[in-house]
Amino acid sequence: MADRAEWKSKTGFLLAAIGSAIGLGNIWRFPYIAYRNGGGAFLVPYFVALFIVGVPLLMLEFGLGHHFRRAFPQSLRQVHPRFAWIGWWSVSFVMFGIVAYYGVVIAWCGNYLIYSVTQPWGELSQVNTFFDESFLAAFENGVPFAVYSETDGFQFGRFNVWIVLSLAIIWFLNWLITHRELRHGVELANRIFIPVLVIITIILVIWSWNFEGAQAGRELYLRPDWSRVFEPNTWIDAFSQIFFTLSLGFGIMVAYASYLPKDADIPTSAFLAAIGNCLFSLVAGFAVFSAAGLLAFDRGIELERLDDLTERIERLEQVAPAAAVNGDGSATELADLREQYAARQQFENQMSSFGLVFKTYPAIITRMGSVAGPIFGVLFFLSLLVAGISSSISIIEAFMAALIDEYNWNRKRLAGGLCLCGFLCGLVFCSQAGLFWLDLVDHFITTYGLVLVAICEALIVGWLFPAHRLRSHLDEYHVFRFGRTFSVAMRLLITAILMLTWFGLSRYQPDSVASAIGRFLLVGSGIVLWIHEHWLDFNIRLVIPALLVFLLDQALLAETQSPYGGYPMQAVLVIGLGWLLGTLAIGIGLNLLASRTDETRDSSESHHAESKRDN
Numbered sequence: 304m305a306d307r308a309e310w311k312s313k314t315g316f317l318l319a320a321i322g323s324a325i326g327l328g329n330i331w332r333f334p335y336i337a338y339r340n341g342g343g344a345f346l347v348p349y350f351v352a353l354f355i356v357g358v359p360l361l362m363l364e365f366g367l368g369h370h371f372r373r374a375f376p377q378s379l380r381q382v383h384p385r386f387a388w389i390g391w392w393s394v395s396f397v398m399f400g401i402v403a404y405y406g407v408v409i410a411w412c413g414n415y416l417i418y419s420v421t422q423p424w425g426e427l428s429q430v431n432t433f434f435d436e437s438f439l440a441a442f443e444n445g446v447p448f449a450v451y452s453e454t455d456g457f458q459f460g461r462f463n464v465w466i467v468l469s470l471a472i473i474w475f476l477n478w479l480i481t482h483r484e485l486r487h488g489v490e491l492a493n494r495i496f497i498p499v500l501v502i503i504t505i506i507l508v509i510w511s512w513n514f515e516g517a518q519a520g521r522e523l524y525l526r527p528d529w530s531r532v533f534e535p536n537t538w539i540d541a542f543s544q545i546f547f548t549l550s551l552g553f554g555i556m557v558a559y560a561s562y563l564p565k566d567a568d569i570p571t572s573a574f575l576a577a578i579g580n581c582l583f584s585l586v587a588g589f590a591v592f593s594a595a596g597l598l599a600f601d602r603g604i605e606l607e608r609l610d611d612l613t614e615r616i617e618r619l620e621q622v623a624p625a626a627a628v629n630g631d632g633s634a635t636e637l638a639d640l641r642e643q644y645a646a647r648q649q650f651e652n653q654m655s656s657f658g659l660v661f662k663t664y665p666a667i668i669t670r671m672g673s674v675a676g677p678i679f680g681v682l683f684f685l686s687l688l689v690a691g692i693s694s695s696i697s698i699i700e701a702f703m704a705a706l707i708d709e710y711n712w713n714r715k716r717l718a719g720g721l722c723l724c725g726f727l728c729g730l731v732f733c734s735q736a737g738l739f740w741l742d743l744v745d746h747f748i749t750t751y752g753l754v755l756v757a758i759c760e761a762l763i764v765g766w767l768f769p770a771h772r773l774r775s776h777l778d779e780y781h782v783f784r785f786g787r788t789f790s791v792a793m794r795l796l797i798t799a800i801l802m803l804t805w806f807g808l809s810r811y812q813p814d815s816v817a818s819a820i821g822r823f824l825l826v827g828s829g830i831v832l833w834i835h836e837h838w839l840d841f842n843i844r845l846v847i848p849a850l851l852v853f854l855l856d857q858a859l860l861a862e863t864q865s866p867y868g869g870y871p872m873q874a875v876l877v878i879g880l881g882w883l884l885g886t887l888a889i890g891i892g893l894n895l896l897a898s899r900t901d902e903t904r905d906s907s908e909s910h911h912a913e914s915k916r917d918n
Contacts, residue, residue, distance in 0.1 A: 322694070327409070330687055332544065337588060360757065391889075394705050406473050410472075412687040457874075480696050485562060516596035547753065590683075744879060755855070757847075758855070831845075
């Protein structure tokens with residue numbers, strides 16, 4: 304398109320790409336996942352995943368958008384018209400799914416920005432119950448709100464007016480940025496947001512460095528427990544985190560790259576964006592683990608022993624009944640065991656999922672006193688707000704780019720309509736049942752929607768585009784060159800992943816026929832890798848689809864064993880699967896509408912050309 308908007312500079316594009324990638328997941332999800340997988344044990348597979356999946360897929364999306372200079376649906380249509388619906392589905396479930404509930408979480412951060420000063424939870428011991436019962440009203444006396452019951456069906460309960468008001472402000476800010484032309488909207492916002500976010504994060508890291516117990520937290524963060532490094536779940540979580548933290552499969556990076564000038568250096572941009580995002584996560588993790596060390600110090604918990612917390616709790620439950628019958632001397636022991644169990648259970652609750660942000664940090668804010676605590680809290684929740692908005696505007700921009708490319712609609716009106724729709728979709732998550740709706744919708748979209756799109760994306764570009772054509776385009780204008788040394792290093796890294804997978808299959812499923820076939824294929828893949836023309840082609844065609852299919856297989860296996868999160872099966876199917884299928888229907892509908900528009904446009908152009916010849 305001759306009049307297509309372009310980034311003002313390469314720096315503006317990089318900041319926007321990094322701003323999309325850096326979000327709540329870097330400050331909240333990355334430390335939480337790292338903590339769950341043994342701290343330093345998680346970093347090894349995390350950085351392996353960065354180079355095996357993160358950088359190649361980011362190159363793929365950058366190259367696709369830059370080559371066709373179109374948004375995600377239109378780029379896939381250029382490869383083959385039958386694949387456009389995948390792009391429409393992708394931008395639909397991120398617009399009407401991810402950003403709908405993501406905006407509500409950002410709204411929670413806005414509320415807690417104020418709460419950092421007022422501290423309405425009062426005492427330190429009330430931080431947990433304030434978030435669960437007073438703020439969200441998702442629990443009543445420790446009992447979760449019933450999302451679905453056989454007698455009453457689905458219910459929402461009451462809505463929190465303050466969350467709704469905060470959500471309205473967040474969507475107003477989204478509109479204020481996205482309704483402007485690219486250079487004066489998204490690019491300008493990220494030029495401000497990203498430096499501010501980096502500065503705040505560095506302040507938080509320096510400030511938390513000397514917290515009591517911070518050293519123990521950092522040791523857990525940096526010292527790998529090699530027994531955890533080789534656990535399959537650690538690798539699954541690492542690859543999942545890389546996949547989601549770089550906004551892969553969202554359609555965002557394709558849209559952003561489509562605004563680049565023709566002589567842009569795509570490989571270098573992909574490396575800088577991916578590594579910049581992951582380094583930010585790594586730095587932000589120091590602040591979180593230092594803070595966790597402070598909380599553990601206050602409660603007398605030894606952080607270095609928390610990597611096997613689940614097993615220890617199970618042992619305590621087994622020991623307690625036996626201790627009760629060992630005479631009077633066991634009474635004290637039993638009381639101590641119960642006290643340790645309660646302390647560790649509460650700590651785990653604060654360190655898991657949303658507890659890390661909305662329970663751990665409020666506890667630390669209260670612990671720091673009436674002056675330092677509010678300042679520290681305001682900085683922390685301000686960083687979350689900035690990170691969240693920089694990501695939400697990128698999702699809106701990806702959907703807008705697809706519609707503008709297809710219909711050339713007015714940006715201001717389109718931004719207003721989409722932000723209003725996003726606000727209305729988010730209202731359901733502001734109710735008493737909102738936390739559980741959010742959990743189910745997020746699980747299905749991120750576990751199935753994004754992974755399915757990425758599998759299709761890798762197969763389409765790898766086999767039909769094909770991959771060597773994409774690589775040729777990437778090589779046309781670039782400073783970074785895939786030299787022999789780098790090529791050998793990447794082949795060695797991929798070979799190591801194949802060997803670890805072979806070892807895992809041999810260890811955990813030694814007698815399975817499927818395992819034997821899988822190990823045979825892994826050996827064959829290793830041979831093909833070293834005789835194949837280029838590691839990037841091999842990676843996109845085989846390695847990435849295989850890894851994503853494995854993630855999908857593990858998720859489906861867990862789903863068939865028991866309903867996700869212990870929810871009623873009706874809730875899982877209607878809320879989680881239903882929302883995902885609803886976005887699929889929107890994507891297919893948009894694709895059909897776009898196809899008919901193209902047919903009408905082609906017919907009109909053909910008729911005009913015939914009339915011109917007749918005249």
